[in-house]
Amino acid sequence: MFNRLRKKPMTEEDTPVNKPSTARLNLFFFAAFVIFSILIFRLAFVQFVEGPELTYMETSRNTKDIPLAPVRGPIYDATGEVALAYSEPVQSLYVLLYEDYRNDERRQEAEELAHDLAAVFKQFNPGDKEQPDAEEIIKRLDLKSQKAHGYTPRLVKSDLTTKEIAYFMEKKAEYPGAMVLEENIRKYDPDGVAVQVIGYTREFKGQQENLDKYIEISKAEATERDPGLRYTQQEKVGVDGLELQYQEELRGRSGYQSIDINSRNLPEGTMKQTPPEKGYSLVSTINKEIQMAAQEAITDELRRLPKAITGYAVAMEVDTGNVVAMASMPDYDPNDWDYDKIKYVFRNGTTESFPPNDAKPSRAESVVLLGSVIKPLSVLIGLKEGLFTAGQTYHDQGYAVLGKDGRQVKNSHSAYNGSITARRAIEKSSNAFMIDMVGKRLLSKYGSEGIDIWDKHMKEFGLGVSTGVDLPNEFLGRLEYTNKDESALTRLAFASFGQQAKYTTMQLAQYTTMLANKGKRMEPHLVKEIRDADGNVVKEIKPKVLNEVDFADAHWNEVHKGMVTKVSSFDGFPYDYARKTGTSEQGTGPNKKENGVFIAFAPRDNPKLAVAVVVPEGGFGSVSASPIARKIFDAYDEVYGLDGTPKGKKDEGKNKE
Secondary structure, rough: OHHHHHOOOOOOOOOOOOOHHHHHHHHHHHHHHHHHHHHHHHHHHHHHOOOHHHHHHHOOOEEEEEEEEEOOEEEEEOOOOOEEEEEEEEEEEEEOOOOOOOOHHHHHHHHHHHHHHHHHHHHHHOOOOOOOHHHHHHHHHHHOOOOOOOOOOOEOEEEEEEHHHHHHOOOOOHOOOOOEEEEEEEEEEEOOOOOOHHHOEEEEEHOOOOOOOHHHHHHHHHHHOOHHHOOOOOOOOOOOHHHOOHHHHHOOOOOEEEEEEOOOOOEEEEEEEEEEEEEOEEEEEOHHHHHHHHHHHHHHHHHHOOOOOOOOEEEEEEEOOOOEEEEOOOOOOOOOOOHHHHHOOOOOOOOOOOOOOOOOOOOOOOOEEEEHHHHHHHHHHHHHHOOOOOOOOOOOOOEEEEEOOOEEEEOOHHHHOOEEOHHHHHHEEEOOHHHHHHHHHHHHHHHHHHHHHHHHHHOOOOOOOOOOOOOOOOOEEEHHHHHHOOOOOHHHHHOOOOOOEEEEEHHHHHHHHHHHHEEEOEOOOOEEEEOOOOOOOOEEOOOOOOEOOOOOHHHHHHHHHHHOOOOOOOOOOOOOOEEEEEEEEEEOHHHHEEEEEEEEEEOOOOOOEEEEEEEOOOOHHHOOOOHHHHHHHHHHHHHOOOOOOOOOOOOOOOOOO
């Protein structure tokens, strides 16, 4: 049985051959290729992508880069020659702490240094109480590193005198760690030119929790690897106006000091310094001569008017959108900042602000009802919507009737104008015409949606939306006609003659420009060029049309012909010009306020300049606001020429009428 079960011996021919299949070989080589590719990719990623980061992390263990504030670029007026803001170099004394002074033994050495430095300052500045004493110097040295790391140089004194600079340079060996470094302080034109437009600077430390721009920068600081983009706590940054709007362009790049540190976070070895880079310069559209004329004109009117305490004016070129003057008075001295003195008046004509009256915060606010200056647009809307025709007459009996209760809304002084057309309604400033022919008829045609139609037209003219101006914190207006607590009839009726919305002076200037150029909403510009440190133009801000409205040319002409209200302050003005006065009323009885508003453009047939003026609590616009506009037009004519030919300054003693 055993023999039967035993297998026959296998010969060479009988031995099986295990040959791998083609599919298995392909799979093997593909897997090897993938693994090899992954290794190559990872090696390349580490070398080229993570390499700089790993190198930085390695070197940053023993080396720190201490930022030096950059040199902030200047801001010029429209001529490119008059500096409205500039950085002035000063020499400052810093002290680098090479020891840990948190224990009492070492602290005595620091106190001796503080007394020595205080004696030096007193020696070169006898009788000057502003010089830091020993106690103040100890605070500035921050011996316990509560404000800065141990390796960060401590600012002891800014703006050293030439004698102090020479002393510390000569005695350098006697003061190890003491360094005289060049810094820059921000200065502004001593004449106070457009200070609310230019803005001001403050330390970064106080702004990184208040302004969105610096909140984001502060968040990015932890991961910022470029020393040139890092901010110090003491670095001055823009807080308002163009200083804030163009912070990145003006700032430049930080310099930095590279220093080796030990395990105690204290410096060791020598310090290498890379100097900061100067920022770009701005050439603004503001012309100093025209700006000063506007500021002086407002100030003169405020002295004359019994109730007015603030005034605003914006002068904008019709074709370019360049703002040649933007005045808000009273203003302040940015070289001698005192916020408590000016906190109610330091805003410009694009923002909302209130005067110093906490009990009545709405008194003389900068954003006011427009009053009758809206009437050219009311008529345009009426003609566009087919509510009436240019030649159609309306019998103005001095008032319009609202609602079933027979409520009367009167013209100014209850003026009876008789039979008038749309053109005469603008000239005579008829409230009754606007209510009956525009407000009521919009309601009749569209029902409650008439409010939406009105709102659409307002925003097409820049009223209630951003003007696009290159300034921060623009206020968009307060649209009271959207308040549904009142009837649609009341809202449309009062909106039609300027008593249902409040707008900024900049919005009013943009609207006036649209009236002048027949429908192009120009973006207002306060900067026309950005230049590098060598004076090369790196960016030119060109005119920009934000939107256009389509109105018949005949309608524009009808409105322009109606803008002929008699204004005595323009007696002798050598150009034909279009204008509209306004007196917006707020409150009733003893709380009633009358705000002076005025708009104009000149020349009428080939407009070059549009001007808007608002004088809160100034009374009639023809009395309070128009004299300011006249002086702005005269100044523009002298500098640029309303007809294209500059007239220059008139001879002293001649009456500028």
